[in-house]
Amino acid sequence: MHYAFLAVDAGGTHTRATLIDAHGRVCGRGEAGAANWSVHSRAAWAAAIRKSVAQACASLGGVPPRTHLWVGTAGVQVGDGVEAAEALVREVVACASVRVTNDAALLHRASGRPCLVAIAGTGSVVLAFSTPTTVQQWGGLGWLLGDEGSAFALGRAAVRAVLTDRVGTHDLRTRLERAAWPLDADGVRRLYASDNPRALLASLAPCVTAAAEAGDDVASTLLREETAMLATYLAQAMASLPAAEAADLRLGGALMQVALSSVS
Template identity: 30%
Template sequence: MSLYLCVDCGGSKTSAVVCDASGNIVGRASGGPSNIAYLTITSFIETIQTTVGDALKTCTTPASVDTVALPPSELEFAAAWFGISGADSSSIIESVMGPLSSLLGIPKGPRLSVANDAHLLAAPIRMHEDIFHAVTVIGGTGSIVVSFKEREDGELQELGRVGGWGWILGDEGGGYSIGREAVRQVLAEQDIHSTMKSPPPEGSLRASLKKYFDIKDVMELLTEVYVLDSTPSTVVDIDNRAHKYISREKRLSSLSPLVFTAAFEDKDPLALKVLRMCAKDLADQICIVVGDANDEAPRLVKASESVICFGGSVVGLKVYRDMVLDELTAKGHVFKYVEFVDDCAAVGAAGLRLKYKD
């Protein structure tokens, strides 16, 4: 049986999907984190070995109850596609290429594709025969925008890239920036009213942040946001102070659900303002890679001739995705196709099979 393997290697989990020559998913499994920026090569390969071995359990005859040893003896991979978080340089990709080749029994070459995880999100380009360009937009805790061209040989060529700088330097439009902007706007409103007779209105967003951080005064937000990360040995007495025991990054990104609730359930104008600002920031990043190509910018792609592929928890919310698309429309960029990919490994496996269908 010739199998097509796609593995989505993320910072929180690893997803592996195996499909057959007809495009049917015949194996699937999830494993631990596999962001190569945070792991040794050995730890990374161990995670891949376990996850792919688990995905192959249902591919054997009879189905195995144990993790399948790699490389598999009775099965054959026709091709494999790895999208790896943290694989942002050719040196990192080369460092895992050899071990993956040995692990899977696939020679180094075109049938073993290793790239940044944003590449997997571009898989829908292979499902629309009338386009050759895609713009991928990852909007989860963080954000990144990457544009692609499908070459004549079926390979994806990266054209432009914006963001992916992490929470300290960027992540505009993602969950972290939404949480940060919510705190900023509440504090800014407090500053504006410091010279006024009346206090700021006690809207839903303001009230939610005070409840989340268990504070009475909005200005206490500064202390709660800046408190140092706890160490692994910290004895946790959570009670209502759980935020003190998570990293500062997650302390802010975990606020994004509160912002969406305040904006769309409670109709809080300040929360709506926050989301519009963040949606505009993300749209501005997308605009960097789209437009009419010219001598100075030959790698721009035309939105009307491309598919935009969204992926991630925040842009998974249609109401926010529509905000981003509305911002793009206002700037004159309307994409021919819009896709939300909620299972990159499955879509990637299907796209890989289509690449080699002949």
Template identity: 30%
Template sequence: MSLFLCVDCGGSKTSATICGASGNILGRALGGPSNFAYLSLQDFESAVSLTISNALKTVTSPPSVDPVSLPPTGDTPFAAAWFGVSGIDSAEAIAEVTPTLSTLLGIPAGPRLTIANDTHLLAAPVRMHADINHAVAVIGGTGGIAVSFRDEQDGLRELGRVGGWGWILGDEGGGFHVGREAVRQMLAETDLASVRGAPPPESILTTRILERFGLKNVPEILVAVHVPDASPSVTTPQTLPQYTMVREKRLSSLAPLVFQSAFEDADPLALRVLQSTSDVFASQISILLGESDESGPNRVKAETAMISFGGSLVGVEAYRKMILDALAAKGHVFRYVEFVDDAAATGAKGLAASYAAKKD
């Protein structure tokens, strides 16, 4: 069997899709987080291996109930594989992970095994538009990053990138950024109220966040945010789940509350938070954009390019529109706008199509 595999490795989940030679989806599976920057190589391999194994179980009809062992025994079933990995940001990182993935699939390092940052998967739809050859891929999910590409005869060439530095250094537009900005604005309103001698405006978002942490007032949230990561040996059944989370997740997990409060309840505070994060994200994306010249030979003109979004936050149309409106205010209006809700499926189909084209 000649199978084409694409694996989207992100900070929240791993998604694997397997296609046949005609591009028909034969199997798929979801697994745990596999951001390469946050895991050891062993933990990364474990997350990816389990997800691919589960995807292979669904290829058979009826689906197999027995685990599919990897590396494969005998000849590999995979004609080619494409890994889009969050946290893979350098040639050195690719070189580090290549032997592991090559052995795991039984595919030799080379043209049949593609390993790149997960933004590459989002840029694939540029090939659907004959009148352009530039794309800007934007991920806004657990983290945030934007990367520009030119579609060339031998594949996508990365031109420039901004962001994707992780939650400590900055993941603008992503879940941590949204959660942090919500808490910052809650605290700022409370500080201002202390100066004015009047209570801060009522906010559905503030109420929800305090309830999430089991708190009665805003200043108490400083302890909730800064308390060290919990040790499994000292947690008790009475410990709130929010305090057993690692510190990054305590803030990034607030993003759904912000979105709910903004787009379902029109809460002014929540809307200001998202306006702020979308403006910052748009400013970051705009670094990639403009007229190409000596000072920026890799800039991309938005009007002759595609912007392709992926990730849970930018999957919300209202938030996506905030980012596009902020870009438009800076003079950047894209010819095409895409949202890729299943990057692994898009990548697997594209991989199969590219091999079919080579045969033709």
């Protein structure tokens, strides 16, 4: 293989690497744990990149010569300097070139048209590309300052509702119990003692979406409340694009794959 391309999606729950050759054929895939540039230590972030890349290239005995690597990572803000992240990647992966961007930028495909990209996974972010090199960002400030409409936001809202007795005996409470979440002070202690409380809360998001689809009023209300700001960001991002041009829309993240016929 004379040259190849590696794409690494480093998110708040998983890091996934895909190796393709010059003809677009997938040659390998790899996976590691969470790698958020703003949340995790530099050592942990680099280790996740290195592990996922090593797995993706294992069948070839290592990273092929002249490989071009693009790392899209949660926690990198549009307009921020990425030199430190790129330098760190070069230390752990030997390749021809390195590019580091926000993880949402991985979904952008230069087509000559403006593009709107939105991710709602463990975290959330919205990007508007008026040109391939001109981009604005909404959200993406992480779990302490943002992550509106994300799995983390839904999981946190559900636990809050339970602990304030907002849920009562509704279906959402039952689903949280099935997820083995302690609905008392033990649950609070477990959360604060967790190595990754953000991911722990995000893992409860399916309880909210499933309960909403089953007709639970509390879950439906939580879903509307927690996604309202993300919807506002999408509207603002769309308004920022040239009005006379058709725009591409690209959606990513687990929550963007959930179809909820009962929630409007």
